[in-house]
Amino acid sequence: MLDLVRSVPSSKDPIDCRMVAHDLWPRRFLERREELPVTMPAMVYWPRNDDEVAAVVLQARVDRRPIVPFGAGSGVCAGVSPGSRSWVVDLKRLDRIVELDPDRRTVTVEAGIIGDRLEEFLNSRGFTLGHFPSSIYCSTVGGWVATRSAGQLSSRYGKIEDMTLAVWGVDGRGERIHAAVDDMATGPGLVQMLVGSEGALCLITRMKLRISPLATHRFVRGVSFPTLQQGLAAMRNVMASGQSPSVLRLYDPLDSALAGNHPTSSEPLRVHAGGLAQARVEDSGPGEHDEPTLFDSLVRRVEELAIFSRPRATRAVVGELLGRPGIANSLLDRFDGKPRLVVGIEGDADDLARRGPRLLDMLKGQGATDLGDGPGEKWLRHRHRVSYRMSRAFAVGGWVDTCEVACGWDEVAPLYTAVREALRDTAVVLCHFSHAYHDGCSLYFTFAGGGTAGNGPRSALSRYDLCWERALTTVRRHGAVVAHHHGVGRSKVKGLRHSAGNKALLQALKRTLDPDLILNPGVLGLGAGAT
């Protein structure tokens, strides 16, 4: 086995190592801007099968080297943060679609396949995974499972954890492991112990996922609410009524205001051909004209105030403002928009013709004003156009990050208010609510701030850390879950709440499956400092 490791494709080349030296945790951008050194791993491996993965693990055990699994590096919370002795195991050469079983509605794939490739394959055979993270073009299916990812249609298709029926992997002993929901010995519980393990318990090499037939039609609509509370209540009622819409996204007043006005509508309800899954590839990929970021929206709004005539001056002012979030927030309080909700359901034409009006009536009954198809279709067109470039805020000394948490319905509004209050003098905060369930919802905060260069108390780095510290403390205090779909990585460990028994079992599991504590030490607060 140990001989095999020599034949595993690998590289010590600084460029190759640099490519996997960290993920997209925004703090790393700030560090680069400050020209802080990058810690490079000792080696990167590209195993092609489970044997090769096991060989690398066994060799790492002998050498007592940390191993960091790498999917596509799109993680945003320092899940990938190798030390200088670490080996990074990039799983992208494990990219086969092993089996499609239309009868059992499952697909078995290797961990390193990029999400969009799998979806394209499934679409061509009349199926969808139903999992559409904004990063679908730049993340792997293994990375999704390792971080409990959620896609934009999660209210109907569930999170990746709901789709995962079996997981194969190699643990820290170099043993092959396997859990499947229909396995009497392991059952669904053990699948759920590997899902979300972020490389701390095993390297996931393969999984079996549930797939669904492509829907033939869609109905999308935008509405606005007088207050956020009404919008949240409407979302909860829609989920409680068992409607399971594919899209249910509520934007807070500030986010809605920054997105601009949508006129009210009395246009007739329309059912469009094509489900929401199909409406993606043609017109929704990453492109030249990215969806405006928070920074762009702020610039646009300041331009509208017509105080500065030159765009560069406006950008500089917005950069300055981000460094003075107290003032920025006071100004932004003037843009008090009406919370906007985008709702979309899928099915066949007749079914939607019945359900669509009923759903809209239900929303109107909760105080909603109809905005027509526009907001929904616009969202659909742009939904993967997240900016793949670094946010322009970084160029003017600012920073932007996102924080997605989850809690029961009763805590959503109090938590929203508490986080905004806690950060009022640290960052500008937007929020949307895009993953709704029967028993709760996720809150997706966007933070934008600024600060001086260097690492003094007024520096961008210190402000960034302070912002997260305050956010995590608030989330913890409210008993909410610190990560809904980005994982915990290393950046959110402080926000984890474990009662003692939970922690004892997790640690025992870590010690059993990874006795030398070589697997991604530090993520989830497990095994740090051991190697």
Added chain:
Amino acid sequence: MPVSKTITKSTVGTVSKAARTVIDVAVADDAIMALVERLRLSRVRKSPLHAASIVLTPPPADDLRSVIIDVDNGLADVDARLSLHAIGYRLKQQGYWLPMLRPWSSMPLWRLAMTAPFVVDALIQRGTLLSVDGDVIDTPRAPRHAAGPSLLHGLCARPSPTALLVRAHLRVVPRTHARLVVTDWGSANAAARAFVTVTDAARAVCVEAFGSNLAVLADDHGAADVDVDVDSDRGSAWGSMSARVMGSRSIGPGDRPAIVKALCAGQRVVGVPFMQRAGVLLSTTASGASPLLVDVSTATTQAASAIAAALTRPQERDQ
């Protein structure tokens, strides 16, 4: 106003640091407190208990704390000494559905959790458990699973429970939101096909197949996908189903061959479409359901080893 009881480990003697555990009064009635004492005593005396030897008398029927509805979150906070049967009836009285149909299991929920992981997976959002050292463990309160590996199963279900479920937050649905329709599809094959159609639509609260019958608990529109014929309601046929639910095997919600196989074997298949879960209910318990209860450090190590062993052994699909 929540009332708390504080118990101190030193009440049983030899515990090194005087760790204090606060148990909400809803959890801690005298029987549970007695169990805590007993567990700690067994640890001190180094005489492990067998889970099978524990008998917990359910709370009296008029104990209002045993089923508390959390209207905002669609949950019922229930005493896990009650059986699903008792819980189902109390929920009905309070105007709620359990996303699983009658007949419900008469096993206490804490025991059922050990033998029927599907129930834990689909129905329980979070649990309050009692470790074998008598400490209270709360699993995170989150829709779906919390961040990181989910440990609820590891704690109270197979392969090696380390804690006893004392209260559980079950997902429930107001009766006003859903109604039950039963249809005879003529064959197991057709029933299985309809089962998959309903789970694909992800809107029903619950769907169950038994023989050639299919029961769908949904609002009008959740049920519409299978063209359910309301006139052919045969609720009475349901009465013949086995009430002796003692175990479960989870399956993929779209796994038609597995559904057909279970139906032909006379088993009952349950789906919770809004949770994307499905399982076959069994009238036998799986092995390893009655663990030896020893102290936490030993128990967690044992559990981790049992889990590791289960992960590395060949799959048992068709038990």
